Amino acid sequence: MKIFSSLDEFIDSKLHIDAFVPTMGNLHNGHLQLVEVAKKNAKNTCVSIYVNESQFTDKKDFDSYPKTLDADIKRLKDTGVDYILIPEKRDIENNSEGFDPVLEPKILTNDLCGKYRKGHFLAVMDIVHRFFQIIKPNIVVLGEKDYQQIVVIKELIKICNHKIRILSCPIIRDDSGLALSSRNNLLSEAHKEIASEIYKSLVLVSRLYEQDSSPRTIEEEINIFFSKSLIELEYFTIRDLKTLQQPNDNDLIALIAGYLGTVRLIDNIIIKSHLK
Ligand code: AMP
Numbered sequence: 001m002k003i004f005s006s007l008d009e010f011i012d013s014k015l016h017i018d019a020f021v022p023t024m025g026n027l028h029n030g031h032l033q034l035v036e037v038a039k040k041n042a043k044n045t046c047v048s049i050y051v052n053e054s055q056f057t058d059k060k061d062f063d064s065y066p067k068t069l070d071a072d073i074k075r076l077k078d079t080g081v082d083y084i085l086i087p088e089k090r091d092i093e094n095n096s097e098g099f100d101p102v103l104e105p106k107i108l109t110n111d112l113c114g115k116y117r118k119g120h121f122l123a124v125m126d127i128v129h130r131f132f133q134i135i136k137p138n139i140v141v142l143g144e145k146d147y148q149q150i151v152v153i154k155e156l157i158k159i160c161n162h163k164i165r166i167l168s169c170p171i172i173r174d175d176s177g178l179a180l181s182s183r184n185n186l187l188s189e190a191h192k193e194i195a196s197e198i199y200k201s202l203v204l205v206s207r208l209y210e211q212d213s214s215p216r217t218i219e220e221e222i223n224i225f226f227s228k229s230l231i232e233l234e235y236f237t238i239r240d241l242k243t244l245q246q247p248n249d250n251d252l253i254a255l256i257a258g259y260l261g262t263v264r265l266i267d268n269i270i271i272k273s274h275l276k
Contacts, residue, residue, distance in 0.1 A: 001077055003084045007091035011134065015083065018042035019167075020137035022128065025049040026066040026182035027075050030143055030172040035079045037169050038141045046083040046135060047076055053089070055123035061264070066185045085135070096130035105155045108244060112148050112255055113266065116234055124149060125156045132162050141167045145179050147253060147268045151244050171267070173199060179267045186263050194230050195260050201225050202269040205238075205254045209271050215247055218254075231258040231265070241270060249273060 004010040019042030038045040056062035109121035177199030226233040234257040241251040252271040
């Protein structure tokens with residue numbers, strides 16, 4: 001395993017990276033699954049660790065984002081990953097072109113999480129576009145935990161004509177159903193238990209859907225569910241799985257975001273259509 005803390009050294013090495021796994025560090029089993037999938041599907045794998053300040057809409061959220069570089073490197077070593085890239089902001093900016101904001105697909109980026117985190121997805125498109133130019137991978141491996149991010153990056157690839165294939169991986173959860181997330185480290189044990197209500201609500205969504213409840217009825221039930229919870233719902237909605245636009249007869253996805261105290265949690269569940 002080779003660790004590049006200098007972007008110049010990475011670029012000078014002229015590596016041919018097959019699979020790229022972007023992360024913001026504080027690695028858990030959700031991230032490690034991405035590395036495993038990358039390793040199974042690619043000749044070599046490069047994991048980046050970079051906390052992109054511009055995509056944080058709340059400065060306090062950025063400041064409190066857990067940073068555990070030594071532990072991350074150790075975990076990655078155990079996976080047998082080939083390369084770790086830990087670049088500096090200035091070097092990334094000096095070695096790539098930014099994403100042209102005029103091209104932002106606002107119908108997607110200002111919706112769902114983007115509606116509540118203004119500028120978040122434009123910043124994600126910018127950093128991923130820069131990484132794609134620098135690393136030039138054949139494959140990028142992404143987690144379905146951030147489902148809207150996958151759809152946004154798919155759009156980025158189309159808009160900028162990157163020759164990169166997306167491999168997406170299912171959400172890894174703990175025993176209570178709580179989706180693993182770096183932000184879970186900011187929750188007390190008691191709050192972690194409460195946070196698992198998010199997944200419980202998504203299981204309820206699946207069950208209601210199986211019973212042929214309409215999206216509107218399901219949304220009402222979920223609002224009732226969270227009216228009795230300490231979690232403050234930011235949004236819950238059911239959308240088309242591929243486009244994230246309003247639902248139709250295709251496969252669907254239920255997406256949710258909420259706050260437990262100051263910690264923002266997101267989750268989703270894919271609902272296969274039985275109407276097709
Ligand atoms: P992050 O470090 O939070 O930016 O996440 C880096 C990548 O890991 C993204 O593609 C995430 O979707 C993915 N990821 C984070 N948590 C999970 C999880 N619990 N299950 C699957 N993928 C995840």
